[in-house]
Amino acid sequence: MARIAYVNGQYLPIDTPAVQVEDRGYQFADGIYEVWLVRDGVFLDHAGHLARMKRSLGEIRIPQPMSDVALDIALRETLRRNRLTDALVYLQITRGVSRRDHAFPAGTIRPSVVITVRPAPRAPVSARAEAGIAVITQKDLRWKRCDIKSISLLPNVLAKQAAREAGAFEAWLVNEAGEVTEGSSSNAWIITGEGRLVTRAADETILNGITRQRILRIAKAQGLVFEERPFTVDEALGAREAFVSSATSMVMPVVSIDGRPIANGAPGSLASALRASYEAGEES
Incomplete structure (x- = not known):
């Protein structure tokens, strides 16, 4: 089945040339993105993703290109045209097309909007969660505004590639x-020997994941003790459990760091319980 993309008001086959050479997203990575996990046709954590999109646009001073209603229609119509119910929906908004110059273009230009959809079958993710994942550590080389969901992801790309070449699923970035700040495409968590849930506070050093926020609400509703603070690699290695969170992975247990096992080297009970709560749609 040919995949369909939304590009600036048109629904086109994904292999149709559609992005202009002087789009500032291509020239400067001058833009933001969001990713939704869709299950049974439902956009999970939809309001949270929209709110973060608006914040990211505001932080880099790109006007929202369309109303919330129009964007919602475009997202859902792109999903419908791809005939998928379990999917990842990717939205990218750039500043638009103008003559190449580092400074913002003079006058008003129209932001560029691209929406793509790809299948997200459940079985591979569930199997990975049952086995747990390995992570490696990498030096955190990213810019100092990681709270903005920018399309400028080269350090993340290099870290993820290093993980793949090491036979790991994810890289934890270390300052x-x-x-540990976060993963190349996920937030990082540990569970201490005392059963405390720990993740770094949402400051400018990490992206405040929508899944991260929901896990914290679930933890609060269930009366779990949690701390938003930094933790070191050594603390993680001595933890009872560890896991990562993201829209694509939800809650994914970590069983080793740099080849060294976490606890008994198997997914822990609390991470597995949090994943079950997340999948069940539990909330505060």
């Missing part, structure tokens, strides 16, 4: 203080 100069030896603290």
